[in-house]
Amino acid sequence: MMISVRPGDTLSYYSKLFRIPVNLIEEANPKVDSSNLKVAEKIVIPGYVTVPYTIQAGNTIWELAITNKIAEDTLFLLNPTKDVDQLKVGETLFVPEKIVTPFVKFHSPLNYKRLEKLIQSFKKVYPFIRVTTIGTSVEGKPIQEIRIGKGAKKIHINASFHANEWITTMVLMSIVNNYLLSLTNGTVMNGQKVNQWYEDIELSIVPMVNPDGVDLVVDGPPAKLQRKLIEINDGCDDFIHWKANISGVDLNNQFPANWDICRKNKLPKAPAPRDFPGEAPLTEPEAIAMAKLAENNRFDLIIALHTQGEEFYWGYEGYEPEEAEALAKEIEYFSGYQAIRYVKSHAGYKDWFIQEFKRPGFTIELGKGINPLPLSQFPEILKRGEAIFSAVLSH
Incomplete structure (x- = not known):
C-alpha cells in the first residue's frame, strides 16, 4: 500500500499508525532516507492493501475508522485530495485493509x-x-x-x-x-x-x-517433448510418479558427495523417471x-x-x-x-x-x-x- 509523505511525518509515526514494526517499513523502502523524509515522497506500507469504499448516507470519518478498526489519520493519508470532513454520498474513499489471512489456500496441486x-x-x-x-x-x-x-x-x-x-x-x-x-x-x-x-x-x-x-507431473508433458518423455517413461503417458527433472536426471543424486558410488549403485544407467544420477x-x-x-x-x-x-x-x-x-x-x-x-x-x-x-x-x-x-x-x-x-x- 502506497502513501505520500506530509510535512512532519516520520516512519516511526507510520509504524504506530499502522501497527507495523518500523524496521519492516524501512526495509520495504530501501531508497528512502528515514531521517529526512521529503514531502510528497512515496512510502510503501507493508501488510496492507487499499480497498475502495462508496460513501453512504450518514458516514463520517470517525464512524468509518471505528467500523474498520483503523486510525482516522489513515483515511486522511490515503485520500489527500478529498475533503474528508465533508463526505459526499456516492463518492469513493480509499480505506486501508490489513492482511490478516493467508494468500495460500490450496485446493489443487501448485504448478x-x-x-x-x-x-x-x-x-x-x-x-x-x-x-x-x-x-x-x-x-x-x-x-x-x-x-x-x-x-x-x-x-x-x-x-x-x-x-x-x-x-x-x-x-x-x-x-x-x-x-x-x-x-x-x-x-x-x-x-x-x-x-x-x-x-x-x-x-x-x-x-x-x-x-x-513439477509441471510435468501436474500438467503433463509439453507437446514438443511428449514423444521423448513417454519413451523415457517406459512408454507410459502417465507421469504422476515422475521424480526426475525434465531430462530424466534425479536432481538429488547430482551432487559431488560420493557421486561415483551413487552412480554405481543406482539401477538406471540412462535417463529415467527416477534415480538416474546423470x-x-x-x-x-x-x-x-x-x-x-x-x-x-x-x-x-x-x-x-x-x-x-x-x-x-x-x-x-x-x-x-x-x-x-x-x-x-x-x-x-x-x-x-x-x-x-x-x-x-x-x-x-x-x-x-x-x-x-x-x-x-x-x-x-x-x-x-x-x-x-x-x-x-x-x-x-x-x-x-x-x-x-x-x-x-x-x-
Missing part, C-alpha cells in the same frame, strides 16, 4: 505458473522480502529464491527437488505466508514470537527447485544453481523438504558437526518425526552440504504413503512442517 503469481503477491504486500532468480531450469523457467530478514545467521530451506513431491512447495509457501503474517500482525507461530527471528536470521527459500518436473555430478542447471547458491552464501544450515516417511536424516559420513545432533533431537521432539543419522545414500544436496561445509543439513521426509501424497494430508503435513520451522529458527 510453476501459480507459484510465480503467489510470489508476486507476496512481493506486493510484503515488499521487505527480496526475490531473485538463482538460475534457470532445463526449459528456461527461472528458479526463484525468496529472502526474509537480514540477520547474521543464514538458514536455507528448499522444496520440490523431486517432481512428484510437489506438495513440499505448497507446505513451504504456506509456512512462509504464515511467517509474513506473523511479522506484520505481531502474532506468534507455534507459540514463538517471530520478530526476533527476523532480526537474527536471514532466511533463504527456494520453493521449487525442479519447476519443469553422466557426471552437477550436469543439470537446477543442481548447478543450488550448488552455487550454497557456495556463494555459506549458510549456517540447510533443510531440504521431501516426502515421504515421517522421518529425517541429519548425518553424512561423519562430516556433520557436533551441534547437529542437538538440533536433530529438537526437531524430533517438536515434529514427532524420527531422527535418523545415517542412511545408505550419497550425492544428495544435504550430503554434499554437510561434506563441503561441515555444517548442519537435514533432509525432511514429510508425510507418509506413496508419492505424490494426497492433498488430504496437507493440513497435518503443514502442522508438522511449521513445528520443524519453529524449532530450527528458535534454536
Whole structure:
C-alpha cells in the first residue's frame, strides 16, 4: 500500500499508525532516507492493501475508522485530495485493509505458473522480502529464491527437488505466508514470537527447485517433448510418479558427495523417471544453481523438504558437526518425526552440504504413503512442517 509523505511525518509515526514494526517499513523502502523524509515522497506500507469504499448516507470519518478498526489519520493519508470532513454520498474513499489471512489456500496441486503469481503477491504486500532468480531450469523457467530478514545467521530451506513431491512447495509457501503474517500482525507461530527471528536470521527459500518436473507431473508433458518423455517413461503417458527433472536426471543424486558410488549403485544407467544420477555430478542447471547458491552464501544450515516417511536424516559420513545432533533431537521432539543419522545414500544436496561445509543439513521426509501424497494430508503435513520451522529458527 502506497502513501505520500506530509510535512512532519516520520516512519516511526507510520509504524504506530499502522501497527507495523518500523524496521519492516524501512526495509520495504530501501531508497528512502528515514531521517529526512521529503514531502510528497512515496512510502510503501507493508501488510496492507487499499480497498475502495462508496460513501453512504450518514458516514463520517470517525464512524468509518471505528467500523474498520483503523486510525482516522489513515483515511486522511490515503485520500489527500478529498475533503474528508465533508463526505459526499456516492463518492469513493480509499480505506486501508490489513492482511490478516493467508494468500495460500490450496485446493489443487501448485504448478510453476501459480507459484510465480503467489510470489508476486507476496512481493506486493510484503515488499521487505527480496526475490531473485538463482538460475534457470532445463526449459528456461527461472528458479526463484525468496529472502526474509537480514540477520547474521543464514538458514536455507528448499522444496520440490523431486517432481512428484510437489506438495513440499505448497507446505513451504504456506509456512512462509504464515511467517509474513506473523511479522506484520505481531502474532506468534507455534507459540514463538517471530520478530526476533527476523532480526537474527536471514532466511533463504527456494520453493521449487525442479519447476519443469513439477509441471510435468501436474500438467503433463509439453507437446514438443511428449514423444521423448513417454519413451523415457517406459512408454507410459502417465507421469504422476515422475521424480526426475525434465531430462530424466534425479536432481538429488547430482551432487559431488560420493557421486561415483551413487552412480554405481543406482539401477538406471540412462535417463529415467527416477534415480538416474546423470553422466557426471552437477550436469543439470537446477543442481548447478543450488550448488552455487550454497557456495556463494555459506549458510549456517540447510533443510531440504521431501516426502515421504515421517522421518529425517541429519548425518553424512561423519562430516556433520557436533551441534547437529542437538538440533536433530529438537526437531524430533517438536515434529514427532524420527531422527535418523545415517542412511545408505550419497550425492544428495544435504550430503554434499554437510561434506563441503561441515555444517548442519537435514533432509525432511514429510508425510507418509506413496508419492505424490494426497492433498488430504496437507493440513497435518503443514502442522508438522511449521513445528520443524519453529524449532530450527528458535534454536
